[in-house]
Every structure is written in C-alpha cells, then in structure tokens.
Amino acid sequence: MNSKESMGIMGINYACLSTRVLELAVQRGVEIGTKAAIDYINEEKKQQRKSRYDRRLRNTRLLLKNYRAFKIHAQGAVFNAKQAKENAVDILDGLDEFTFDDSLYIESIKRSQQRTIIILRHIDEMLNYYRIACEESGKEEDMRCYRIIMATYINEEKKSAEEIAEMENVERRTVYKNINMAIKPLSALIFGVDSIKIY
Numbered sequence: 001m002n003s004k005e006s007m008g009i010m011g012i013n014y015a016c017l018s019t020r021v022l023e024l025a026v027q028r029g030v031e032i033g034t035k036a037a038i039d040y041i042n043e044e045k046k047q048q049r050k051s052r053y054d055r056r057l058r059n060t061r062l063l064l065k066n067y068r069a070f071k072i073h074a075q076g077a078v079f080n081a082k083q084a085k086e087n088a089v090d091i092l093d094g095l096d097e098f099t100f101d102d103s104l105y106i107e108s109i110k111r112s113q114q115r116t117i118i119i120l121r122h123i124d125e126m127l128n129y130y131r132i133a134c135e136e137s138g139k140e141e142d143m144r145c146y147r148i149i150m151a152t153y154i155n156e157e158k159k160s161a162e163e164i165a166e167m168e169n170v171e172r173r174t175v176y177k178n179i180n181m182a183i184k185p186l187s188a189l190i191f192g193v194d195s196i197k198i199y
Contacts, residue, residue: 060187063123064153074116126189127154133185144168145182148175 127149134142148168151159152175165172 056187056191057183060183060190063119063190064149064183064186067120067123067153068156068158070116070120074113074120123190126186129189130182130186141178141181144170145178148178149182149186152179 130149131146134146148164151164151167152161159167161172161175164175168175170178
C-alpha cells in the first residue's frame, strides 16, 4: 500500500469518525434539549399549581372575611336551592379571573342573591364538615381552630383577636396562627381536591 492509498484510507476513516462524532453530538444535544424542555414544562406546571393553591388560600380568606356581608346581601331572598342552575364549585372556579382585585371577586358573588345564597350554603356545609373533622381528630387545637374561625368570621357577633385570645385563654398571636392553620383544610373543602398542596 502506497502513501496515497494510506492517506485515502485515513481520510475515509477520519470522515467516518467525524460523521459518527457529529451524530453522537447531535444525539446528545437532542437529549439535553429534550430534558431541558421537560424540566421547563414540569417547573411551569409546578408554578401553576402553586399559584392556583395560593389563590385558593387567598380566596378562602376573602370568602370568610365577607361571610357576614354575604349574609346581609342574601337576607330576604326567596330562593329554592333546587331551582339553582349553578353550583358553588362552578361559581367559585369561574371567579379565578378576579383574583387580583378583591372587590371584583366579592362583587361577582354578590351579583345576584341566588349566587350569594349558593355560596353561603356551600360555605356553611364545608364549615360543618370541618367541625366534624376537628371533633373526630380529638385534638383540642383543632377544635380551637374551628371556634376561632367561627368567632372571627361566621358568628353573628364578631369578636376581635384580643377577645378571642381571652376567650380561648391563648395569646393573640396564637389566634392568628390558628386561623392560618384552619384556612388550609377549609380551602380544600371549599374549593375541592385541587386546593390541596401536592408539591
């Protein structure tokens, strides 16, 4: 074999090797790009779930804070729940677009007495489930959380954090801590399973 043939074989080998290296580089690049895209999509989904969870917690607080106003708005309404064309979960899901303006969120519920009554009944029912869960837990702290939610937001006579702290024989900051503890399970009850933090 002469040097020209040897150089030709080396050139072919080099070309084959270069093609293979290029194929491997492209394959590796595709793998890295695909993984990066999947990671990005997963992170976006996680952020969306977190955002939805945070909105639901915030909206649960808004519903509770405005409970007494809803009661006043609904007084005197003549409404049969069997006539309802909407249900509470559908109404609440439809309100997600108003989450950046608290007043629009509340006004959209108060838009009609019928919607307000549906939401009130739903909240009352979920509070009842929450009470049962607190009783069944056998934990005094759970029952205190329930009583504090009722005294702060639901009972006709609203009590201040100081009054509740005295009534429950706890510090004022414990009242706020218990409210925060209660909001999470109440949010899951009011808004459904997708209000549970799963990340």
